[in-house]
Amino acid sequence: MRLxxxxxxxxxxxxxxxxxxxxxYLDSGASSQKxxxxxxxxxxxxxxxxxNVHRSIHTLGEEATELYESARDRVQRFIGAASRExxxxxxxxxxxxxxxxxxxxxxxxxxxxxxxxEMEHHSNIVPWQLAARARGAHLRAIPLAGEGVLDLDAMDRxxxxxxxxxxxxxxxxxxxxxxxxxxxxxxxRRVGALTLVDGAQAAPHLPLDMSALDCDFYVFSAHKMLGPxxxxxxxxxxxxxxxxEPGRGGSEMIKEVWIDHAQWNDLPWRFEPGxxxxxxxxxxxxxxxxxxxxxxDAVAEHERALTRQAVEGLAAIPGVTVYxxxxxERGAVAAFAVEGLHPHDVAALLDAEGIAVRAGHHCxxxxxxxxxxxGTSRATFSVFNSPDEVSLLxxxxxxxxxxx
Amino acid sequence: MSATAARGLYSDxxxxxxxxxxxxxxxxxxxxxxxxxxxxxxxxxxxxxxLEGERITGARFVGDSCAICAAAADVLAELxxxxxxxxxSALEAADLLxxxxxxxxxxxxxxxxxxxxxxxxxxxxxxxx
Numbered sequence: 364m365r366l367x368x369x370x371x372x373x374x375x376x377x378x379x380x381x382x383x384x385x386x387x388y389l390d391s392g393a394s395s396q397k398x399x400x401x402x403x404x405x406x407x408x409x410x411x412x413x414x415n416v417h418r419s420i421h422t423l424g425e426e427a428t429e430l431y432e433s434a435r436d437r438v439q440r441f442i443g444a445a446s447r448e449x450x451x452x453x454x455x456x457x458x459x460x461x462x463x464x465x466x467x468x469x470x471x472x473x474x475x476x477x478x479x480x481e482m483e484h485h486s487n488i489v490p491w492q493l494a495a496r497a498r499g500a501h502l503r504a505i506p507l508a509g510e511g512v513l514d515l516d517a518m519d520r521x522x523x524x525x526x527x528x529x530x531x532x533x534x535x536x537x538x539x540x541x542x543x544x545x546x547x548x549x550x551x552r553r554v555g556a557l558t559l560v561d562g563a564q565a566a567p568h569l570p571l572d573m574s575a576l577d578c579d580f581y582v583f584s585a586h587k588m589l590g591p592x593x594x595x596x597x598x599x600x601x602x603x604x605x606x607x608e609p610g611r612g613g614s615e616m617i618k619e620v621w622i623d624h625a626q627w628n629d630l631p632w633r634f635e636p637g638x639x640x641x642x643x644x645x646x647x648x649x650x651x652x653x654x655x656x657x658x659x660d661a662v663a664e665h666e667r668a669l670t671r672q673a674v675e676g677l678a679a680i681p682g683v684t685v686y687x688x689x690x691x692e693r694g695a696v697a698a699f700a701v702e703g704l705h706p707h708d709v710a711a712l713l714d715a716e717g718i719a720v721r722a723g724h725h726c727x728x729x730x731x732x733x734x735x736x737x738g739t740s741r742a743t744f745s746v747f748n749s750p751d752e753v754s755l756l757x758x759x760x761x762x763x764x765x766x767x
Numbered sequence: 768m769s770a771t772a773a774r775g776l777y778s779d780x781x782x783x784x785x786x787x788x789x790x791x792x793x794x795x796x797x798x799x800x801x802x803x804x805x806x807x808x809x810x811x812x813x814x815x816x817x818l819e820g821e822r823i824t825g826a827r828f829v830g831d832s833c834a835i836c837a838a839a840a841d842v843l844a845e846l847x848x849x850x851x852x853x854x855x856s857a858l859e860a861a862d863l864l865x866x867x868x869x870x871x872x873x874x875x876x877x878x879x880x881x882x883x884x885x886x887x888x889x890x891x892x893x894x895x896x
């Protein structure tokens with residue numbers, strides 16, 4: 364049985380009729396839909412167990428704490444982290460990158476260098492701009508080579524003794540490029556730079572193993588991987604997290620507080636000030652359980668087949684340009700342009716047929732400039748998408764020319 | 768994609784103005800110029816005005832934008848000719864929609880209002896990002 368045949372009944376939203384057509388949701392790269400188990404786990408938590416975590420000496424508080432902390436264990440196993448202390452809950456990928464940029468930023472000095480790439484999402488550009496500006500550091504970017512892979516020779520030229528951080532995406536949210544994390548990390552380490560990987564597009568799509576990737580920080584969001592909005596994960600190498608001063612203060616992250624100073628809490632709570640997203644952690648647990656039941660290898664294989672069908676089908680339509688590397692070397696992303704049509708008009712016309720795609724700059728304006736376009740249309744795929752849905756997309760795109 | 772499906776979204780006026788704009792192009796020697804970007808989509812519109820005293824004698828636009836935004840800019844340029852600065856400042860989205868004869872969904876209203884905000888910038892001295 365194909366993966367989508369198993370999964371589709373689990374997603375209530377797929378019953379929606381949009382503009383007279385059954386919903387074809389091809390925008391999971393922006394935010395995925397949720398299986399019933401995730402929705403129900405969160406409702407049940409609110410109906411049965413909700414209380415604040417950690418210091419509530421009552422039954423519900425204990426239940427909530429247990430659920431919240433067991434989400435951490437679940438994430439640790441899902442990403443192959445060495446210990447639960449390495450799993451910090453955030454509000455999402457952007458928040459995780461900001462947390463690291465703020466925290467590491469304070470260790471930077473004038474003339475230090477931060478290296479990002481030309482294919483980053485704004486979330487992995489702007490926090491570093493802020494950090495660099497505050498400390499007089501410089502921000503540089505690894506350029507693209509050819510069809511949308513990183514130019515690692517250029518990276519070698521850009522790495523210097525002053526490079527302190529290399530921050531890059533695991534999978535491009537536009538090109539779908541799967542970057543060679545280990546190779547980039549190894550190069551960065553040669554000059555003593557720390558590495559942060561933006562895993563927003565990878566966590567829903569690929570099996571993850573932090574010990575194999577070997578990066579110092581890895582961040583992702585729950586809402587792109589069948590989980591709820593409002594929670595994300597920051598993986599940080601334990602020896603590093605232990606050294607870093609927290610950049611954000613509040614409750615939960617302290618052991619003792621005096622008027623003029625405080626003693627920090629242990630890891631990972633040191634980096635989790637305030638009441639955390641508890642229901643969202645419960646939802647994330649359910650999302651991981653769902654993905655693990657399918658098996659991440661099977662998820663990757665299913666999405667790869669859909670992506671290949673889309674990339675090859677789109678490229679065969681006259682007047683359509685597909686961006687990024689060949690289908691076999693990319694994540695579940697197909698960004699494309701239709702000659703003579705603006706991406707927003709493409710998205711609006713497809714929406715009239717019930718097909719939801721993303722259109723615009725995809726929060727990657729430097730990449731758009733590099734590609735020489737204002738924006739693109741983008742279809743992204745998840746476990747519930749079917750080959751029939753990709754065929755509907757291809758037929759609709761093929762008919763766009765006469766529509767406007 | 769059927770043309771009927773598109774007709775629900777894009778009025779005949781929008782389609783016509785998108786295909787054959789009447790006021791798209793440079794305006795050499797323009798007295799006021801402004802350009803802005805829609806942060807939601809990256810659409811860009813530059814508006815150029817020819818002024819004689821307080822009166823707008825001509826307007827042209829260039830830009831990289833969707834059909835709705837381009838049609839709105841084209842209609843705006845047409846409406847501007849012959850108006851005083853004050854009359855031009857008073858133009859609203861409703862004036863453009865009346866000509867476009869389209870029901871624009873809330874998510875696309877920024878496509879209609881971008882040319883208007885560029886006009887206000889131009890009348891207030893102009894700016895290029």
